[in-house]
């Protein structure tokens with residue numbers, strides 16, 4: 001008996017499968033839902049005859065049928081019983097509810113029973129298996145530029161940073177694994193059903209979905225989804241306005257059809273149990289449709305044939321297949337009405353640790369790995385680019401290729417631009433396909449390679465531009481041929497075949513290896529095509545005007561005020577990239593290369609036009625930005641996300657003239673770049689402009705994706721920064737080394753914002769040094785880091801010495817009582833510290849007593865927060881004494897501690913003798929509503 005031993009252990013008695021069925025009869029009767037597949041197999045294997053099957057079928061309820069099967073099978077002996085278990089084991093999807101039980105009894109089929117065939121006759125689970133099989137096959141590889149070189153997803157997939165966002169895009173921390181994409185962590189709207197993943201171009205949104213699908217296909221995704229339907233959103237935009245399709249067709253035609261399901265059981269099951277369905281919709285921003293959804297009813301029924309876009313909208317909003325799980329990806333900035341969103345996750349690419357892992361996967365040989373790591377470490381800008389997986393992949397692939405071919409090939413250095421990265425990719429394409437004579441060259445000659453590949457470049461770039469103009473990313477065979485791309489060219493790597501499920505069915509279709517490559521090639525066409533008049537090169541700038549506020553795509557049928565006839569999904573990232581690459585291609589460092597491909601006169605003319613356009617628009621953009629003046633920080637300018645594109649263009653163009661104009665245009669004391677979606681490589685662009693800004697400037701970069709790489713790139717600019725705000729940016733202690741060195745050197749800093757980063761005591765020591773040595777530093781925000789009592793002590797000592805410090809925020813660290821005692825020392829007779837938050841720091845009454853005693857000798861602190869600590873009534877008399885004596889405090893916040901009515905009485909009594917305190921907030925303590933009544937007269941003691 002194969003599983004007898006395990007069963008012995010579990011239920012101490014049964015030694016046969018037969019007996020096991022008796023012991024667990026109740027569970028089996030309850031959980032065994034599908035009897036048909038069991039009957040089919042029992043009959044097929046000869047354990048049941050027709051009459052047995054009829055006896056079972058005569059029972060009217062499912063549970064009775066199970067009872068009869070169990071009775072009959074037990075009468076047939078041990079082998080038949082064993083075979084029954086084997087069916088449950090083999091037909092996984094049908095009997096999935098019983099799998100925990102099989103695991104519990106440590107079921108292992110015997111060798112003899114494994115020889116018996118089991119056929120899955122349940123259409124639903126057969127379909128699940130088919131879906132899993134097809135998805136498993138489709139998601140095995142990461143696409144590469146060479147079909148032969150396809151790499152296994154499993155071998156190269158590396159985790160990326162997944163940040164959970166609130167409805168208002170505030171950071172809620174990072175996800176620990178893919179399953180958290182679907183669970184309840186960070187859900188801000190439990191009534192909505194769509195989980196949104198956003199991120200920049202190439203950050204790995206599609207790969208993340210692919211990984212998820214792959215895990216599901218291997219039953220390694222713990223979601224309970226029986227069905228997974230994947231869609232690329234761009235497909236929904238490729239239908240004609242008159243096209244109509246039913247939900248059933250949408251699901252099956254673009255995934256796979258159920259086999260032998262004459263009664264349409266699969267679709268009925270999906271409709272009946274939508275919670276068993278998981279949808280993935282990739283690239284919502286890629287829908288481009290002129291189709292007007294306005295006059296079409298919002299709600300559709302599952303049987304009705306309607307436009308596919310309408311089906312998509314209804315699925316996303318939960319009006320169709322309500323309860324199904326949905327994950328959708330979109331580029332950052334795509335605005336989707338939050339009422340359809342359940343939660344939001346922002347992909348931030350590789351962290352330094354992820355980059356190390358990815359490097360190790362790419363370069364298995366230690367010698368190469370060390371070389372690459374060395375070169376990466378030397379260039380924070382290159383590391384920044386590599387934090388975006390797509391760019392990292394291009395850089396690593398090119399390195400591998402050229403390193404194998406030429407001696408001493410090195411990774412591009414700090415001066416590398418994104419255009420250079422894509423030029424490198426092109427060089428690989430062109431030299432891979434060049435003639436053997438050229439291949440044998442021992443020295444790399446980029447110009448020669450481009451010259452030889454000019455015809456190919458023209459052809460592919462023409463196709464790319466054609467697509468950009470039509471908002472089309474998929475190309476027919478005719479279009480490809482029309483642009484002069486021959487059969488041989490198709491294997492170069494620029495294009496890849498489109499998966500079979502795209503809208504246009506069986507016609508041969510192609511797309512560029514990545515949309516960013518299409519943007520790049522389109523820019524190439526604008527430069528190369530002499531038939532485009534010089535002014536024509538600016539054609540996409542007008543669509544992304546820098547004066548305009550960022551794009552406003554939306555789920556149009558849920559939105560009512562969009563003008564009729566406009567593309568409801570308009571997103572222009574791909575055009576922004578084309579503009580960016582245009583600047584890069586026409587930049588001075590690339591002139592020599594481009595001169596090989598077109599006449600110098602034409603090149604100069606194009607460059608001149610671009611420069612003057614960019615100068616003009618940057619000036620206009622900056623003039624139009626919202627500004628306001630504050631007493632403490634002077635004039636402030638708040639830039640829009642589009643300004644970032646302008647910065648990127650200036651950097652790619654490498655034009656000091658335009659950078660100077662931009663620097664002059666800022667003309668403010670403070671520039672706010674918070675929530676601008678800056679990633680670390682953008683710091684090089686910012687630095688490039690700030691280099692020409694000669695006055696001191698406050699720079700607010702809170703809530704971006706800057707990381708330690710970005711801080712390193714900003715090094716030359718810290719000399720003029722009066723405010724350095726880098727909150728919520730994954731800053732670690734490494735950045736603090738740079739900051740301490742630079743800020744202490746120039747001593748101009750007044751504000752240092754670092755909350756919600758990854759700073760430990762090591763970094764806290766460096767912050768302490770900055771506080772101590774920068775005589776103008778007034779504000780330091782360090783909340784939400786990993787600072788303990790050790791760091792707390794360093795900081796407190798430095799604060800004690802500072803004569804300028806005004807506001808210190810430490811919310812959400814863990815300095816504890818020891819740290820609190822150190823801060824108490826700092827408070828005694830402090831000349832300037834006015835606002836202090838030691839909230840959520842694990843401070844008990846012991847630490848509280850020290851702080852209370854210090855307050856008796858302090859007049860500077862006005863606002864003191866001790867929210868979310870462990871204070872009890874033990875500290876109340878001390879606090880009361882402080883309240884009696886202190887003449888500086890105006891606001892004392894004790895919210896969410898453990899004070900009771902006795903504690904409140906002490907404070908109320910002291911408060912009656914204090915005229916400066918405006919409030920003591922005691923909400924969230926242990927004072928009942930009834931008890932609060934006795935303090936109604938003392939309005940300054942607040943409980944709500």
Ligand SMILES: Nc1ncnc2c1ncn2[C@@H]1O[C@H](COP(=O)(O)OP(=O)(O)OP(=O)(O)O)[C@@H](O)[C@H]1O
Nearest residue numbers: 156157158200201202203204205206207389390393
């Ligand atoms: N997690 C990852 N591990 C390894 N490689 C990755 C990962 N994510 C992305 N890549 C690499 O980067 C390339 C681009 O990724 P992907 O297409 O997923 O980006 P995306 O965010 O969907 O971009 P877009 O918004 O432009 O469509 C992939 O083809 C792959 O080579």
